[in-house]
Amino acid sequence: MRTITCLPTMLITALLLFGCKKENDLQIQQGTYKGTFTVTYESGTHTGQTTVELKDERYTCLANANRIPAGGSGKYFFDKKSITFNDENFWTAEFDGGLILNGNYDYTFDGRNLKINRMNEIVTYTYDLKIQ
Structure with a gap:
């Protein structure tokens, strides 16, 4: 009799653990993403609007005149934990x-929403984007 009462509890637990997709279980879709870029330094936070296009394993990030963000373009790849951008431009x-x-x-x-984040000991770079 004990196994019969435990069975529903085990089924519910299994559904909760394996039935829901985690955010990074979804593949990042190709397309145009618009939103904000935020950089946080010890001295303060700066924000600018940006557009990031992802297509055929290539990306383009539009820059602002004040370089918040500065932009970039090249190849990208991702897995379930991280995304890597390989910029191909010459910069001063x-x-x-x-x-x-x-x-x-x-x-x-x-x-729908793509949040890209990198931080080190003193600076955080965040892209908060929505697919168009």
Whole structure:
């Protein structure tokens, strides 16, 4: 009799653990994403509007005149934990290179909203985007 009463509890637990898709179980969709870029330094936070296009394993990030963000373009790839952008442009060194969409980032994607984030000890770079 004991196994019969435990069976419903085990089924409910299994459904809760395996029945729901996690955000990063969804594949990032190709397309145009618009939203905000935020950089947080010890001295303050700066935000700018941006557009990121993902198509055929290539990306383009539009820059703002104040380089918040600075932009970037090249190849990208992702797995369930991170997304890596390989910028292919030549840049001068008079600004924070982290403002370029380049390198390895953590991300979440829910099918519509894409949040890309990278941080180090003193700076955080965040793209908060929505597919168009």
